[in-house]
Amino acid sequence: MSQMHYCQNCDDPIPMKPAVTEDGRQVARCTQCGNDVPAKRLPLFVVAGASASGKTAITQPLIDALPECAVFDVDWLIDPLGRMCLPDPMDWAGFRDAWLAVAHGLAQGGRSTVLLCPFVPEQLDELPLREWVGDTHFAALDCNDDVRRARLEARPAWRERNIEQHLEFAAELRKRLDTVVSTDEGTPEEAAASVARWVRSHLR
Ligand SMILES: [Zn+2]
Structure with a gap:
């Protein structure tokens, strides 16, 4: 069981719980x-996409479009966290929990986090650190099946291309998430601008 904050006043390591003071401050x-102690919880934004949805292409445009947020491609932690798990396979729940810890840390400076990732809502809801971030908002980054197939087939040979599995996951995200941003047409900058508008609609 992972924890975020431990009391520095008590002699034993007592885990702290999220609370709100009478004057409305979020604390642990x-x-x-x-x-x-201060412990802000800000909204967390998840831009979920199956492989070849365009996540990599929109990462930099989205970073540029949302300077008030911290935008990450979750794949950036796969190698270092995977190495920590060796010789066992990656602890994916621990991997997702690490991203919640990052989001909580950034919230202390007033910045919401946007994750480009393949996560679905219940994968975050079940995590020990879930209570340390605010509301989570999910959008799907999407493309149609023909476009996805073509993108996957164009990838270098060293990348896995389990095409049917990716099509299936994309269909699930499309069905489940209310906000869907398509990358079929238009530039990555235009898709990033749509995602940025969605994020800001929840930050107002
Ligand atoms: Zn204490």
Whole structure:
């Protein structure tokens, strides 16, 4: 069980819980002595896409379009966290929890986090650190099946191309998520601008 905050006043390592003070400040509160420390929870944005949805292409345009947020491609932690798990396979729940810890850290400076990733809602809801971020908002980055097939087939040979599985996951995201941003046509900058508008509609 991972935890975010431990009380620095108590002699034992007491895990702190999220709480809100009477004057409305979000804090971490010691369950033993009642000590509070600041612990803001801001909305977390998940731009979920199956392989070849255009996540890599929109990463930099989205970083540029949302300077008030922190935008990450979750793949950036695959190698270092995968190495920590060796010789076992990646602990994917731990991997997702690490991203919640990053989002919580950034929230302390007032920045919401946007993750480009293949996560679905229940994969975050079940995590130990879920309570340390605010509301989560999901959008699907999508393309039609023909475009996805062509993009996957154009990839270098060293990349896996389990095409049917990716088409199936894309169909699931499309069905489940209310906000869908298509990358079939238009530039990555235009898709990034759509995602940025969606993020800002929830930050107002
Ligand atoms: Zn305490």
